[in-house]
Amino acid sequence: MKLLALDSSGLVASVAILDGETLVAEYTLNYKKTHSQTLLPMLDEIVKMTQTELSEMDAIAVAAGPGSFTGLRIGSATAKGLGLALNKPIISVPTLEGIACNFYGTDAIICPMMDARRQQVYTGIYHFAGGTEFEELVAQEAGPVEDIIKKCNELGQKLGKPVIFLGDGVPVYKDIIEELCNVEHSYAPAHLSRQRAGAVAIRAMKLYEEGKAEPASDHAPIYLRKSQAERELEAKGKKLEE
Amino acid sequence: MEEQKKDVLILAIETSCDETAAAVVKNGREVLSNTIYTQIKLHTMFGGVVPEIASRKHIEKINIVIETALKEADVTLEDIDAIAVTYGPGLVGALLVGVAEAKALAYAAKKPLVGVHHIEGHISANYIEHKELEPPFLCMVASGGHSHLVLVKGYGEYEIIGRTRDDAAGEAFDKVARAIGLGYPGGPKIDKLAKEGNKKAIAFPRAKITDAPDDFSFSGLKSAVLNYLNQCQMKGEEVNRADVAASFQQSVTDVLTEHTVGAAKRLGINKVAIAGGVASNSSLRAQMEEACRKNGIEFYHPSPIFCTDNAAMIGVAGYYEYIKGIRDGWDLNAKPNLKIGER
Numbered sequence: 001m002k003l004l005a006l007d008s009s010g011l012v013a014s015v016a017i018l019d020g021e022t023l024v025a026e027y028t029l030n031y032k033k034t035h036s037q038t039l040l041p042m043l044d045e046i047v048k049m050t051q052t053e054l055s056e057m058d059a060i061a062v063a064a065g066p067g068s069f070t071g072l073r074i075g076s077a078t079a080k081g082l083g084l085a086l087n088k089p090i091i092s093v094p095t096l097e098g099i100a101c102n103f104y105g106t107d108a109i110i111c112p113m114m115d116a117r118r119q120q121v122y123t124g125i126y127h128f129a130g131g132t133e134f135e136e137l138v139a140q141e142a143g144p145v146e147d148i149i150k151k152c153n154e155l156g157q158k159l160g161k162p163v164i165f166l167g168d169g170v171p172v173y174k175d176i177i178e179e180l181c182n183v184e185h186s187y188a189p190a191h192l193s194r195q196r197a198g199a200v201a202i203r204a205m206k207l208y209e210e211g212k213a214e215p216a217s218d219h220a221p222i223y224l225r226k227s228q229a230e231r232e233l234e235a236k237g238k239k240l241e242e
Numbered sequence: 243m244e245e246q247k248k249d250v251l252i253l254a255i256e257t258s259c260d261e262t263a264a265a266v267v268k269n270g271r272e273v274l275s276n277t278i279y280t281q282i283k284l285h286t287m288f289g290g291v292v293p294e295i296a297s298r299k300h301i302e303k304i305n306i307v308i309e310t311a312l313k314e315a316d317v318t319l320e321d322i323d324a325i326a327v328t329y330g331p332g333l334v335g336a337l338l339v340g341v342a343e344a345k346a347l348a349y350a351a352k353k354p355l356v357g358v359h360h361i362e363g364h365i366s367a368n369y370i371e372h373k374e375l376e377p378p379f380l381c382m383v384a385s386g387g388h389s390h391l392v393l394v395k396g397y398g399e400y401e402i403i404g405r406t407r408d409d410a411a412g413e414a415f416d417k418v419a420r421a422i423g424l425g426y427p428g429g430p431k432i433d434k435l436a437k438e439g440n441k442k443a444i445a446f447p448r449a450k451i452t453d454a455p456d457d458f459s460f461s462g463l464k465s466a467v468l469n470y471l472n473q474c475q476m477k478g479e480e481v482n483r484a485d486v487a488a489s490f491q492q493s494v495t496d497v498l499t500e501h502t503v504g505a506a507k508r509l510g511i512n513k514v515a516i517a518g519g520v521a522s523n524s525s526l527r528a529q530m531e532e533a534c535r536k537n538g539i540e541f542y543h544p545s546p547i548f549c550t551d552n553a554a555m556i557g558v559a560g561y562y563e564y565i566k567g568i569r570d571g572w573d574l575n576a577k578p579n580l581k582i583g584e585r
Binding site: 040241 | 283284287288292294295297298300301302304305306308309319334335338339340341342343344345346347349350351571572573574575576
């Protein structure tokens, strides 16, 4: 099984090619240039370097959200364009599940968090049961950092396992984590702390086996949040209609 | 024996505002398909286009729209020679969906990519139904976001002769429509109501810019309408909305027509075209046609379906860029403030 994976959900742009058990290529950029300018040239680079024939891919995996709305759409539109041209399905990978797979197999509680602005984080809590089985302890959500630390404390005590924090929300909320987290915990090192398309591909492989690929035309990002205009509309008791 | 010239097929994508559109255009003049998914209903609830909602809708619909355009043209992606996409100006989040999609599509299908200027697309819409139209000609582009008087010197060669100093013409239509309770989108609603009103009932201003005869200003006109409505309210007088619509529309029409025909005469250009959403306004069309006829100028205008945002016009403009050898790289970015004639 061959997969092309993309992640442009946050500040990082990342692309990867996975061929069965082999990560053939992974290219990650954590630099201020916009994803619109970097993502496809990066993909082109790894495709050329590895002499990959895109038509041999079985599916396109994309970190579908949450994340920066614009970043998600660049990733999704790129995946949809590739899917349309190659006639391949898309595997929509929840962003936090992808990030958690940076620590695939680690016997710890994995808590990735992304800065969601407005004093919130996009976060979830994951665990690898028996060292390999991906387990979702808290599904990805948008919420205050305090809430997720509380859940980490509870799970840390209940399971007797340490917590690993990672993601671009960590530097933003480290003071609060230090203040509130009362179980054994640590922070991911730089090479494991951000979105990586290789990890997206690993998660996608599992989702594909579970039959969760979708036609490219059906794919849309998972925002977890309504647009501001929609929230204001609903505050007035109205609903968005087509 | 002369070699038979191969047809050039362009697949075009447009997502700069609130229409998700794709089209297939043959040889820059023949529209094989023109698919538009319009979001107007969604944005009507907000009284105008909400960028985040527009962008969300674009990503949902884009593949279906492209697939429909290919199917209706009875071609496959393989038959396509190049992919053209609007990369500016427009709403950045909305543009990015089309640009990212077009790049991935072109990349995976191994087709050349051509970025197209949205307004140059509007101007090029005139080539679709007027096979005989060739540059040079003068084009009045008026829409919700733009009001430009553009000299089309050659295919893909543009010079801005005049521009609005403040509001776009279409923006004035939207604001006045809102003020008299017609809602969004203002253009067609005012056009319709104006037919029942007296265009001479109220004397609204027709702004001229002293040192720049080809430039426009519509914010004074908009304020004058709002003041008039206020005064009526204060005096407790009932407003005749049809008269307001007709008089306002007449003022815009006069300004656009006089500026365009005046510039054409001064520049010695005998062909005038109009483009953009406001170009489907019936009063503007009629008056422009009449003024051109009186002055011995040929007048061109697209059908309403090619005045509104659509991808066929992008396919036409993209064709002329393509045959000139223009190609964009995989790093093509959306440029929300792209200027006419720039790349």
